[in-house]
Amino acid sequence: MKILIVDDSGVQRKMIMKIIQEAGFSQPVLEASNGQEAVQVLGTNFQDIGLILCDWNMPVMSGIDFVEGVGKVPQLSKIPIVMVTTEGTESRIKEARSKYPTLVGYVTKPFTADQLRNTISPFIK
Numbered sequence: 001m002k003i004l005i006v007d008d009s010g011v012q013r014k015m016i017m018k019i020i021q022e023a024g025f026s027q028p029v030l031e032a033s034n035g036q037e038a039v040q041v042l043g044t045n046f047q048d049i050g051l052i053l054c055d056w057n058m059p060v061m062s063g064i065d066f067v068e069g070v071g072k073v074p075q076l077s078k079i080p081i082v083m084v085t086t087e088g089t090e091s092r093i094k095e096a097r098s099k100y101p102t103l104v105g106y107v108t109k110p111f112t113a114d115q116l117r118n119t120i121s122p123f124i125k
Helices: 008-020 033-045 063-071 090-099 113-124
Strands: 002-005 027-034 049-054 081-085 105-108
Touching: 002 033, 002 081, 008 063, 008 113, 027 049, 027 081, 027 090, 033 049, 033 063, 033 090, 063 081, 081 090, 090 113, 105 113
Parallel strands: 002 027, 002 049, 049 081, 081 105
Antiparallel strands: none
16 A cells, blocks of 8 residues: 655655654655646556545645545545645635545644644554
């Protein structure tokens, strides 16, 4: 299983990757800097991706547009997605769940390593 991290901040992607590795996940981690890149990565790797960590605010294609698109494709709609974003208001969380009803987690930036680890650990064991 692979994890896909979708975030326009390279520093954020590296920090998330470090937390994932410290949690004991040793499989390959894929990266995309926006939703459009994530679509391309999914296109060639969707059978291997077991978890997506996605930011909301990104150029080219936002995370919420990406998540909504993934939800419309039957082969992809079962992939667990965790939003990792500054958009932490209750209305944004509800919007994200309405776009991707099987959203498995929502982590608001800034977050601690424990918060992220606790959210993703059921999906990386």
